[in-house]
Amino acid sequence: MKRVQIAPSILSADFSKLGEEIKDVDFHGADWIHVDVMDGHFVPNITIGSLVVRAIRPLTKVPLDVHLMIADPEKYVPEFIAAGADMISFHVEATPHVQRILHMIKSANVRAAVALTPATPLSTVEHILPDVDMILLMTVNPGFGGQVFIPQMVEKTAALRELLIRKHADHIDIEVDGGIAPETVGAIVHAGANLLVAGSSIFGKRDRKAAMEALRVACPVEI
Numbered sequence: 001m002k003r004v005q006i007a008p009s010i011l012s013a014d015f016s017k018l019g020e021e022i023k024d025v026d027f028h029g030a031d032w033i034h035v036d037v038m039d040g041h042f043v044p045n046i047t048i049g050s051l052v053v054r055a056i057r058p059l060t061k062v063p064l065d066v067h068l069m070i071a072d073p074e075k076y077v078p079e080f081i082a083a084g085a086d087m088i089s090f091h092v093e094a095t096p097h098v099q100r101i102l103h104m105i106k107s108a109n110v111r112a113a114v115a116l117t118p119a120t121p122l123s124t125v126e127h128i129l130p131d132v133d134m135i136l137l138m139t140v141n142p143g144f145g146g147q148v149f150i151p152q153m154v155e156k157t158a159a160l161r162e163l164l165i166r167k168h169a170d171h172i173d174i175e176v177d178g179g180i181a182p183e184t185v186g187a188i189v190h191a192g193a194n195l196l197v198a199g200s201s202i203f204g205k206r207d208r209k210a211a212m213e214a215l216r217v218a219c220p221v222e223i
């Protein structure tokens with residue numbers, strides 16, 4: 001089984017002291033820092049852009065996992081690469097140019113990933129597996145932190161892991177994003193997810209050390 005990693009999402013951090021917030025989860029063993037970029041168009045919320053990615057980049061050695069929830073991602077991918085993203089995911093629902101954008105990201109030596117909202121079928125990624133490093137399955141509808149985990153996404157995650165095994169592409173990471181907490185982590189990791197985004201269940205708690213430990217303890221494999 002692949003090593004399970006934790007990616008705290010700064011969406012639920014205190015933006016008035018973002019640097020301290022990032023250093024806090026860095027100190028307590030975050031594997032990635034998840035950065036949610038929303039444009040008020042692809043999703044009904046506006047968050048942050050590449051200026052913030054550029055500003056936080058020097059504050060930590062933890063790699064930055066940038067989740068683009070934006071229309072026309074091909075227009076903005078270059079500025080997130082230049083800002084220092086280590087991995088970029090964009091939504092297959094947001095562009096007809098999925099493979100072209102994956103190549104754009106990989107040619108800059110950045111990890112390339114596609115994201116699927118809960119209703120998007122796995123068939124949308126079946127024929128581009130050689131081009132992806134990671135697939136992000138949304139386990140809530142994108143746009144907001146603190147939403148309730150959609151239980152049917154356990155079955156979807158298991159189906160994706162089976163597909164990857166069948167296609168000899170089991171090296172691809174499956175990231176799950178939305179409502180990941182000690183109560184949901186067991187089933188989703190058992191189904192085959194190995195990269196856990198957690199916003200409110202880490203930054204929503206005062207003691208981030210305890211919050212991350214609670215996720216690790218609830219995980220069915222050692223992390």
Ligand SMILES: O=C(CO)[C@H](O)[C@H](O)COP(=O)(O)O
Nearest residue numbers: 142143145146178179199200
């Ligand atoms: O992409 C996202 C929302 O669209 C966030 O990464 C996600 O919601 C994390 O927040 P939480 O863990 O609180 O659900």
Ligand SMILES: [Fe+2]
Nearest residue numbers: 036067177197
């Ligand atoms: Fe996200």
